[in-house]
Amino acid sequence: xxxxxxxxxxxxxxxxxxxxxxxxxxxxxxxxxxxxxxxxxxxxxxxxxxxxxxxxxxxxxxxxxxxxxxxxxxxxxxxxxxxxxxxxxxxxxxxxxxxxxxxxxxxxxxxxxxxxxxxxxxxxxxxxxxxxxxxxxxxxxxxxxxxxxxxxxxxxxxxxxxxxxxxxxxxxxxxxxxxxxxxxxxxxxxxxxxxxxxxxxxxxxxxxxxxxxxxxxxxxxxxxxxxxxxxxxxxxxxxxxxxxxxxxxxxxxxxxxxxxxxxxxxxxxxxxxxxxxxxxxxxxxxxxxxxxxxxxxxxxxxxxxxxxxxxxxxxxxxxxxxxxxxxxxxxxxxxxxxxxxxxxxxxxxxxxxxxxxxxxxxxxxxxxxxxxxxxxxxxxxxxxxxxxxxxxxxxxxxxxxxxxxxxxxxxxxxxxxxxxxxxxxxxxxxxxxxxxxxxxxxxxxxxxxxxxxxxxxxxxxxxxxxxxxxxxxxxxxxxxxxxxxxxxxxxxxxxxxxxxxxxxxxxxxxxxxxxxxxxxxxxxxxxxxxxxxxxxxxxxxxxxxxxxxxxxxxxxxxxxxxxxxxxxxxxxxxxxxxxxxxxxxxxxxxxxxxxxxxxxxxxxxxxxxxxxxxxxxxxxxxxxxxxxxxxxxxxxxxxxxxxxxxxxxxxxxxxxxxxxxxxxxxxxxxxxxxxxxxxxxxxxxxxxxxxxxxxxxxxxxxxxxxxxxxxxxxxxxxxxxxxxxxxxxxxxxxxxxxxxxxxxxxxxxxxxxxxxxxxxxxxxxxxxxxxxxxxxxxxxxxxxxxxxxxxxxxxxxxxxxxxxx
Amino acid sequence: xxxxxxxxxxxxxxxxxxxxxxxxxxxxxxxxxxxxxxxxxxxxxxxxxxxxxxxxxxxxxxxxxxxxxxxxxxxxxxxxxxxxxxxxxxxxxxxxxxxxxxxxxxxxxxxxxxx
Numbered sequence: 001x002x003x004x005x006x007x008x009x010x011x012x013x014x015x016x017x018x019x020x021x022x023x024x025x026x027x028x029x030x031x032x033x034x035x036x037x038x039x040x041x042x043x044x045x046x047x048x049x050x051x052x053x054x055x056x057x058x059x060x061x062x063x064x065x066x067x068x069x070x071x072x073x074x075x076x077x078x079x080x081x082x083x084x085x086x087x088x089x090x091x092x093x094x095x096x097x098x099x100x101x102x103x104x105x106x107x108x109x110x111x112x113x114x115x116x117x118x119x120x121x122x123x124x125x126x127x128x129x130x131x132x133x134x135x136x137x138x139x140x141x142x143x144x145x146x147x148x149x150x151x152x153x154x155x156x157x158x159x160x161x162x163x164x165x166x167x168x169x170x171x172x173x174x175x176x177x178x179x180x181x182x183x184x185x186x187x188x189x190x191x192x193x194x195x196x197x198x199x200x201x202x203x204x205x206x207x208x209x210x211x212x213x214x215x216x217x218x219x220x221x222x223x224x225x226x227x228x229x230x231x232x233x234x235x236x237x238x239x240x241x242x243x244x245x246x247x248x249x250x251x252x253x254x255x256x257x258x259x260x261x262x263x264x265x266x267x268x269x270x271x272x273x274x275x276x277x278x279x280x281x282x283x284x285x286x287x288x289x290x291x292x293x294x295x296x297x298x299x300x301x302x303x304x305x306x307x308x309x310x311x312x313x314x315x316x317x318x319x320x321x322x323x324x325x326x327x328x329x330x331x332x333x334x335x336x337x338x339x340x341x342x343x344x345x346x347x348x349x350x351x352x353x354x355x356x357x358x359x360x361x362x363x364x365x366x367x368x369x370x371x372x373x374x375x376x377x378x379x380x381x382x383x384x385x386x387x388x389x390x391x392x393x394x395x396x397x398x399x400x401x402x403x404x405x406x407x408x409x410x411x412x413x414x415x416x417x418x419x420x421x422x423x424x425x426x427x428x429x430x431x432x433x434x435x436x437x438x439x440x441x442x443x444x445x446x447x448x449x450x451x452x453x454x455x456x457x458x459x460x461x462x463x464x465x466x467x468x469x470x471x472x473x474x475x476x477x478x479x480x481x482x483x484x485x486x487x488x489x490x491x492x493x494x495x496x497x498x499x500x501x502x503x504x505x506x507x508x509x510x511x512x513x514x515x516x517x518x519x520x521x522x523x524x525x526x527x528x529x530x531x532x533x534x535x536x537x538x539x540x541x542x543x544x545x546x547x548x549x550x551x552x553x554x555x556x557x558x559x560x561x562x563x564x565x566x567x568x569x570x571x572x573x574x575x576x577x578x579x580x581x582x583x584x585x586x587x588x589x590x591x592x593x594x595x596x597x598x599x600x601x602x603x604x605x606x607x608x609x610x611x612x613x614x615x616x617x618x619x620x621x622x623x624x625x626x627x628x629x630x631x632x633x634x635x636x637x638x639x640x641x642x643x644x645x646x647x648x649x650x651x652x653x654x655x656x657x658x659x660x661x662x663x664x665x666x667x668x669x670x671x672x673x674x675x676x677x678x679x680x681x682x683x684x685x686x687x688x689x690x691x692x693x694x695x696x697x698x699x700x701x702x703x704x705x706x707x708x709x710x711x712x713x714x715x716x717x718x719x720x721x722x723x724x725x726x727x728x729x730x731x732x733x734x735x736x737x738x739x740x741x742x743x744x745x746x747x748x749x750x751x752x753x754x755x756x757x758x759x760x761x762x763x764x765x766x767x768x769x770x771x772x773x774x775x776x777x778x779x780x781x782x783x784x785x786x787x788x789x790x791x792x793x794x795x796x797x798x799x800x801x802x803x804x805x
Numbered sequence: 806x807x808x809x810x811x812x813x814x815x816x817x818x819x820x821x822x823x824x825x826x827x828x829x830x831x832x833x834x835x836x837x838x839x840x841x842x843x844x845x846x847x848x849x850x851x852x853x854x855x856x857x858x859x860x861x862x863x864x865x866x867x868x869x870x871x872x873x874x875x876x877x878x879x880x881x882x883x884x885x886x887x888x889x890x891x892x893x894x895x896x897x898x899x900x901x902x903x904x905x906x907x908x909x910x911x912x913x914x915x916x917x918x919x920x
Contacts, residue, residue, distance in 0.1 A: 585912040588826055595822060618807045619854050625806060629813055636820045636839060645831060652835045655817075659842045666849055667859045667870035671878055678886045682838065685890055689831075689897050693906075709826040717819025720847075724811035728851060735852070737871040744862050753860035753872035758879060769880045776887035780894045 002060040004074045007041055008127055011120035015113045022109030030108045031099035038091035038119065045084045052078045052502040055511075059129065059193070068132075069190040075129035078502025082341065083126035083257055085499070086348050090249040091119050093477035097356050098241035100473035101363065111151060111239070118144035122250050126257055130190050131180040138176065138222075141254060142169040145246050149238040161234035164564070168231040172221025176258075179214030182207040183265070196264045196509075203268060212266050215258065216275060223255025225313060226283040227560045229306045236298040240359030243298060248305045248351035253344060256309065259316050260340075260507045267320035277317030281434045283310025288441035293551050297358045297368040297453070300445055301351065304394065307442060308347045314435065315340035315409055318416045322508055332415055334508045339408030341503045342517070345495065346401040346488065350390035353481035354449075357383050357390075360474050361453060366464030375458030379467050382475055384454045386482045393485050395446035395537075396439065396530065401488035404517045410435060411526040436529050443537035448544065492517035592712055599715040602723065614729030625665055632658035645690060653683040670754045810850040817843040830896045830906040834889065841885035845878045 014037050022030045051058060057077035064072045076084070095115070102108060121144055124137030142165075150162035186205035187195040195202065202208060219225075224232040235247050246252070259276060266272040284307050291303035315336045322333035360383055361376070362368050377384050393400035396407075413435040417428045460466075488495060496517065505511060540547070556562045582593070635654040642648035656679030663672035740753055740761060750756040758766050821843060824836030852874030860872040900906050 587908050587911075588828075591826055595826075615808060619856060621806045621809060626809070629809060632813065633816055636817055639832075639835060639839070640820060640823060648832070648835060652838060655839060655842055659846060662846060663849070666854055667857065668849065668875045668878075669859055669861075671845075671849075671875055671882070674879055674882050678882055682886060682889055685893050689893050692897065693900055709823050712826060713819040713822035716822045717815040717817075720818040721811055721815030724814060724847065724851070725808070728807055728811065735871050735873065737869075737873050740872055741860070741862075741869050751862040753862065753869070754875045754879065757872055757876040762876065765876075765880050769883050772884050773887045776891045779891050783894050783898050 001062055002074075003044070004058065004060045004076060004127070005062055005072065007044055008074065008120060008123045010041065011037055011116040011123065015116035015120065018112045018116060019109040022112075026104075029099050029104060030112055031095055031102075034112045034116065035092065035095045035099070037116065038088045038095060041123075042085065042088035042092055045081060045088055048076060048081050049498050052076075052081050053498055055502070055505065057506075064133075069130075069184075070132050071130055071190075072133055073129040073191060074127045075193060076127055077506045078499070078504070079257070079260055079506035080127050082345070082499055082503040083253070084123060086253070086345065087119060087122050087126070087250050090245060090348055090352050093352065093480060094241045094245040097244070097359070097474060097477040098239075100471055101241055101359055102239065107151075111148075114144050114147040114151070115242075115245070118148065118246065118251070122254065125254050129192050131184065131192060131195075132190055134192075135173070135177050135180055138218075138254065139170070139173050141251050142166065142173055142222075145169070145235075145251055148242045148246060149235050151239055151242065152237070155237065157234075158237040161231070161237040165231035165235045168221050168228055172218045172228065175214045175221075176218025179211045179216075179218060182211035182214065186211065192261060199265055199268075202265060208269070209271070212269060212272060215262055215266075216272075219255035219258040219262075220279060221255070222258070223252050223309050223313065224283075224306045225255070225279050225310060226286055229283065229287060230560050230564050232306055233299055233302040236296070236302050240298070240355055240362065243301075244352045244355030244359070247302065248355055249348040252305060252309055253312075253348070256312055256316065256340075256344065259313065260337075263316065263320055263323075263507050264509045267323040273317055273320045275317070276320065277314050277431065280310045280312070280314030280317055281431060281438065283307065284314060284438035285310075285434050285441070288438045288445065289551070291445040292441055292448070293548060295369055295371060297361065297370060297373075297449075298355075300370070300449060301354055301358060304442070304445060305347075305351060307438060308343070308351070308394075311409060311435075311438070312340050312343050312347070314431075315343065315412060316507075318412050318431075319508065321416060321419050321421065322510070324421055330508075330510060333412070333419070334504060334510065335408065335415070336412035337504045337507045338500055339405055339412055341500050341507075342401075342492070342495065343405035343409065345499070346393065346405050346485070349481045349484045349488070350393040350400075350402060353386055353390040353478045353485065354394070356474075356478040356481070357387050360470035360478070363474070364465065364470055365467045367462075370452040372459060372462040373453045374456035375454070376467060377454045379458075380454070380469050382479070383470060384450075386475075386478045387450055387454060389482045389485050390478075391446045391450050393489065395443045396533070399489050400485050401492070402485075404489060404492055406439065407526055407530060408517070410439070410529050411524070414525045414529070432529070436533060439533045440536050440540065443533055444540050444544070447537070447541055451541075592708065595712045595716050599712075599719050602719045606722070611726050612729065613725050615725070617729075617731075622665075625662075628658055628661050628665070632662075646687075649683065649686045649690070652686070653679055656682070668754070670752070806854050807850055810846060810854065814843050814847045814850065817846070828907050828909050830899070830908055833908065834892050834896060837892065838885070838889055841881070841889075845881055848874050848878050848881070 014034070018030065018034060021033055025033070048058070057075065059076075060074045062072040062074075064070055095112075098111070098115075102111060118141060121137045121140035125134055125141060128134040128137060146162050146166040149165055150158050152158050183195060183202065184190050186202045186207045187198040188201065189195055189198060202211075221228040232247055232252070236243055238247070263272075287303045287307035287310060291300050291307060294300045294303060319333055319336035319340060322330045322337070325333065358368065361373065361380070364380065365373065365376070367373065389400060393402035396402050410432070413432040416431060419428070582589075632655055635651045635658060638651040639648045639655075642651060656675065660672045660675035660679065663669075663675055740757060744750055744753045744756050748756045748760045750760065817839060821836045821839040824832050824839060827833065827836075852871045855870070857868040857870045858866050860869045860875065896906065899911070903911060905911070
């Protein structure tokens with residue numbers, strides 16, 4: 001147990017305490033008690049910056065289940081620290097914001113419990129060195145996110161969104177678990193750092209490609225990549241602080257973290273580079289295109305988040321090319337990692353700020369619909385300023401930080417087409433084209449976001465509330481973030497040495513040359529494409545009303561949501577049909593299935609395993625035995641063909657008596673005696689039963705019904721015969737009966753061996769056989785007695801006791 | 806003789822399965838009793854039908870029939886008798902309650918179990 005362990009567990013511990021504090025302390029907003037936790041953690045993690053800057057990492061181990069290799073080991077390097085600082089830093093601001101956003105009428109105890117649970121889980125994900133522990137925390141983030149999305153659980157849309165995100169992310173989580181287990185099998189260790197050391201084993205293993213695909217599915221679902229982004233727009237039903245924290249700054253970046261963390265293992269594969277880059281770029285383009293047609297402010301931001309995540313994912317993919325080069329060539333592609341890490345920070349700042357402003361606008365006006373909003377410029381000036389800063393940063397306009405990372409992004413996308421590897425220099429030409437297209441639409445929606453909310457005409461009649469500037473408490477957090485946006489834009493060197501370089505080194509496993517971000521590089525290809533983006537973007541904004549109709553006319557069948565809903569409604573029907581097809585409720589059908597599977601299993605076993613039929617060791621046939629054989633088969637077949645029930649009963653008892661005669665022939669007097677008596681009693685019982693039943697006719701059975709029965713029964717008979725023949729001929733040991741034969745008199749002082757076995761050698765069988773008889777007797781008695789009681793009730797409604805008298 | 810008995814058991818099994826698959830409850834019960842007879846015969850056959858003395862100890866005799874299968878069958882007879890008796894009463898009761906002995910019509914939700 002170390003301070004680092006305590007840091008991860010601190011939010012989880014407080015998640016338990018906070019609901020109790022909430023119960024006791026109702027006068028002060030409970031958020032104030034929560035606020036110190038992320039702040040303290042933030043400061044604590046900042047203190048690690050010197051450690052990671054010097055290229056060192058911290059490994060703290062705590063034994064949990066050492067036999068399974070499951071130890072709660074924490075590993076902190078540049079990458080883990082970057083995420084920890086993001087989680088705690090943005091977390092502090094979110095808690096501060098939520099204090100003014102959520103009123104005290106809400107169930108705040110639940111809210112902060114879930115939020116702290118999430119924070120702890122997220123810290124666990126980014127700091128765990130053990131893959132199984134990582135998976136546990138991963139699922140805890142899905143789970144707490146589910147709880148937070150459905151926070152307003154009386155709204156059906158919240159429940160729908162929560163269920164959707166749960167299904168998608170848990171699907172990905174399970175796939176990730178599969179991938180991690182394959183990695184453990186291939187690498188022989190549960191520790192990520194050990195796995196990286198055994199990288200040669202893993203790459204030689206047949207599991208390599210499967211592990212890669214499964215891990216990628218896990219990362220893609222969590223980070224809302226194409227086509228798994230469906231859950232994120234619906235998760236916007238959560239309270240705005242949750243959307244800002246989980247669905248823009250932290251949880252959706254868990255997938256990015258995983259991709260970055262696993263890069264040293266998988267980067268050598270061509271499939272990894274192409275998949276990560278390709279999916280990232282498709283997501284970037286598709287989501288930025290869709291963001292332009294959203295009506296809801298949070299909808300725009302949701303798609304924008306998806307598209308920015310795609311952009312970072314694409315950079316992580318391109319960066320993997322650096323693993324195939326050495327020296328300065330390698331540095332060219334490591335620049336993509338630098339850009340990815342920088343954009344990760346930038347996105348967290350400007351997107352969280354935008355979400356917070358959206359929440360403030362929603363609070364002030366009562367709507368988030370962009371068609372109703374407009375002209376809030378003079379009414380909400382501070383919000384307007386923050387929106388301008390963060391939106392323009394998102395669009396990639398100087399002097400904000402988004403511009404710097406976007407320049408680096410375009411630069412690396414163009415650079416990669418020169419790589420003489422994996423046909424990157426032929427098909428790879430598509431990479432910068434898609435990236436530029438995506439950036440154009442990013443520019444369009446980012447600029448329109450400002451225009452639609454704050455500029456244009458003011459429509460007071462459409463707004464549910466009278467708009468006003470948000471309270472200062474609500475604005476502290478977005479103002480802080482906006483200041484960061486400008487600071488990082490103007491002075492990127494604050495970050496580059498302290499955080500970005502260690503994180504990049506952790507991803508690339510190489511010492512990176514110092515990163516420098518410049519506002520202007522000269523007229524490079526990247527700069528020219530940025531200009532192109534601005535020009536086309538402006539043209540598109542001016543002609544917006546013309547082409548947006550075209551985009552909106554996209555048929556619903558072409559959306560992924562449509563297929564998700566379709567899948568959700570079709571699969572239960574299919575399983576219902578499958579179940580109904582064999583669960584018919586008819587006993588006979590079940591019996592036919594049971595007998596047929598018996599036959600099939602036996603036949604398959606006989607085919608697969610060799611067997612022999614050895615019939616030498618048999619006794620001779622005596623003629624009077626054959627007579628009984630003929631008799632018993634005749635009697636049995638008479639039962640089948642009998643039309644009257646009485647006749648079939650008599651034939652059945654004839655079979656029983658024949659069996660008794662067999663027992664006489666085979667030297668079993670006790671059996672014969674018992675069989676005679678039992679058969680007589682059974683027959684009497686059958687007859688008694690019929691005496692009380694009306695004379696029913698046989699049920700009509702159709703011809704196919706009969707033929708199926710004949711086939712099944714002949715099959716069962718044949719199986720029994722074949723098995724009997726095989727079993728009889730293959731006897732390996734002699735019977736233990738000789739022991740009883742020798743010792744029946746000297747040990748048990750009896751002469752009748754069967755009786756001595758029943759009551760002396762194997763007396764327990766007899767005890768329980770008597771119990772069975774007793775239970776059956778009780779059962780028969782109860783059934784008859786219960787019937788009379790019910791009848792008595794039916795007749796006069798009397799109580800049981802009265803009729804008993 | 807054992808081979809003959811094994812074939813007899815196979816034929817009886819086929820017949821009892823056929824009876825069990827039919828619609829009438831009584832035929833099903835008869836099928837199950839037939840099945841127990843088959844099982845008992847099978848047990849004694851598999852024990853070997855070598856000729857020997859009845860397993861009652863007498864001085865000077867060394868060759869007896871194997872007593873173990875007989876003890877097992879004796880147990881089986883009593884148990885199957887108990888079960889058959891129980892089944893019969895059950896069939897009788899269900900006929901009284903449901904008004905049919907057709908297994909195919911014994912299906913569906915019981916809305917009023919006193920009908």
